[in-house]
Amino acid sequence: MDRLSLGQAAIEAELTRLQQHAHLRKSPKLAQLLAYLVRESLAGRGKRLKAYTIATEALGRPDDFDPVTDSIVRVEIRRLRATLQRIYAGPEPRQVVVELPVGCYEPVFRQPPSQNQTGPAGAPDEFLAAALRESEERYAALVKASAVIEWRAEPDGHLTQSLGWSERTGQEEDLYRGTGWLGALHPEDRERVSQSWTTRCRAGAAFELSFRVRQQDGRYQAMLARAVPLERPDGTCRGWVGTIVDHPPTPERQADAEPGAIREALDLKAEFAGRIRDVAHSAILETDQRQALRTGVLIALSTQLRDAGVILGHADARSPQVQEQKPTRSAANC
Known part of the structure; x- marks a missing residue:
């Protein structure tokens, strides 16, 4: 009607x-x-x-x-x-x-x-x-x-059922039930997600949470979980339903989505900077050693020339002053 x-x-x-x-x-x-x-x-x-x-x-x-x-x-x-x-x-x-x-x-x-319109019993x-x-x-x-994964959970957040999780991760129902699904997350995300998941489920309000999930081919895909509470007549939570979808990290979320990659890049940068410092230090040290050797040779040569009656100033050995002194030194030696 x-x-x-x-x-x-x-x-x-x-x-x-x-x-x-x-x-x-x-x-x-x-x-x-x-x-x-x-x-x-x-x-x-x-x-x-x-x-x-x-x-x-x-x-x-x-x-x-x-x-x-x-x-x-x-x-x-x-x-x-x-x-x-x-x-x-x-x-x-x-x-x-x-x-x-x-x-x-x-x-x-x-x-x-x-009321009088009744059908067969049952x-x-x-x-x-x-x-x-x-x-x-x-x-x-x-x-x-x-591409959506649907899931359901108990009031404490322990998974009871999912459509799509096994197809994406390879985890069968007996493995992902409860908190077993955390085993498919990136090792660096598990503790953070476990703590946050428990805290938010206790709060009883809808929430979102991002993490990396291992796919069947072994690669990790950034994903976003959304959770909505199911309420009893008295307003308490009797369970959860939600979805998990692909969630490529944007620059604003990069630090949260891939902390391991960020730390690895920083470690490589620090290691590279350390190598640069070592090379620079070696070059400076080698330059100082060469300069000291050159200075020692010049001092020894100057001492020998002075003993021979030739005095060197700041001019180069090939300067006119030195060239003019050579005949004097030769005459003296004669």
Whole structure:
């Protein structure tokens, strides 16, 4: 049944009721997302509800948001869909039901079946289970077709499941579960990431963290992990979902992304500078030694000439003064 048959007032009343439900009061972000989707649809703008517009207009992402590498919209829509299913699983009577079909961002509004419209026992549960399985299969296929790694974790941050991690790193599920995934990180990043990951998971707020991951071919790729908490009705964290995408380091992040390379370059620079100093010192020493030897030879020669009656000043031995003295010395010797 479309929104014209149900009436816009009834749909807006249902939206207000949903926003006041405990599940959405504990998650204002999801309540805001639901209000945005419903109002855009009621305004006739449902066809423009795409990942980019939802991210930039409802989730606060910047204008350079890339839905290919950032799956925040898909993650939040899945959270909202699951929350609506939990709400409508309750016994409260309602005039309108708001649904988010799989594969579509525009909500659907329908009238719930009356109490006397019943089907075979267990049919609703079987239908819901089949729909959930189809949703999971389609989502898994989408992740495998992209460069995005999706992961899920316990409240303490220990990984329980991932789509794409094994394909990128070669680590099987029994190896990456818990904190085993840290073994695929660059050795120089592991301690930093482990400490930061634990601290941020305890804080219970969404976060981002960059590190280098060993690929199946042995090379290391800089990657960025994004984490979003899943909240219980009381606001406490019941788990985490997130993504990991390629994240080549920019000049501004170079020091954080590749500290080992920076230190290696600095060590090479220091070693090179040390060699330059050694060569310069040797050259100076050798020059000093040659100068001292030359000075000693000149002093000895000057002493011999003086003993022979020839006095040298500052002039060169080939100067006119020396040439004029040579006959005098020869005459004296005769």
